[in-house]
Amino acid sequence: MRVGNVHECQRFRLPAQIIADFQPVRNDRSEMLNVIGHLVCFMRREHPCMIEVAEPYLCRLCPLQECSGLRPLEDRQRVFVQEFKSGEVLADRGEDVIVEGRIAPNLFTILEGVFIRYRTMEDGRRQIVNFMFPGDLVGLQAAFEEPSAHTVETLIPGRLCRFRREDFTSLMREHPRLGFDVTWLAAQEENALEGHIVSLGQRNAKERLVYLAVWLLDRALSTCMANEDNILEIAITQAQIADMLGLSLVHTNRTIRALDKEGLVEWAQREICVPDMAKAADFAGFDRPRNAERPFI
Structure with missing residues (x-):
């Protein structure tokens, strides 16, 4: 589709704002790129491409039960969750x-x-506002029939266990313990957000980056995504780091290089390494949870 052709936009039934945006961009490269970005986001959201898993895990064989930081379900709970579950989907990066x-x-x-x-x-x-790891519950607002206040996007290609929204009330009614676990997960999400808000309001650039790195690695270690060398293989761009921490791209780049020289955090293109977790946590004021198993549904 040729950028600037309003009739083509209308043919593809794009929103009025995107159609309007196409009119002044013929001679403005930056504006053109901005409009293309909006177009890509719109097409991706209107036409999700998550793939149905043909052979989903049985709940008794769920790989999350082997993670040291997650609490296995009881036998009775597994039977219910197996019935509650409606399938699994695969999501590619950016979906x-x-x-x-x-x-x-x-x-x-x-x-x-x-x-x-x-x-x-x-x-x-x-x-x-946050990063989400294996065991985390996505879309809790939907259970209360509320529009989502946020978007959840795939950073590393993932696999998700799917539950029907209309069945959520039966989970709360028939398994109060699972209902308590959902409440606990929501409370932990709030705690994480409080930590990130403190970073935005009170921590300097180095402290923000170290706090984020330690938090990410701590979550990864508890969900079997990082090894004992304190290395997390994750492709986070500097633009995404800047979006999280409220820093400019230039400031983010300079701070990452400074932390690498100081040996606090080694933030490469596709991995994060925190050589000394205790030292980094102390530097950023991060309190690591001890022997805390997170529930999951």
């Missing part, structure tokens, strides 16, 4: 699982991969 402003028909538990949760402003800027 949206939950879309801001919409009521999602399903909830998900992350089995594999890492996801980002963010909110978007009207002008296209976004704020990443």
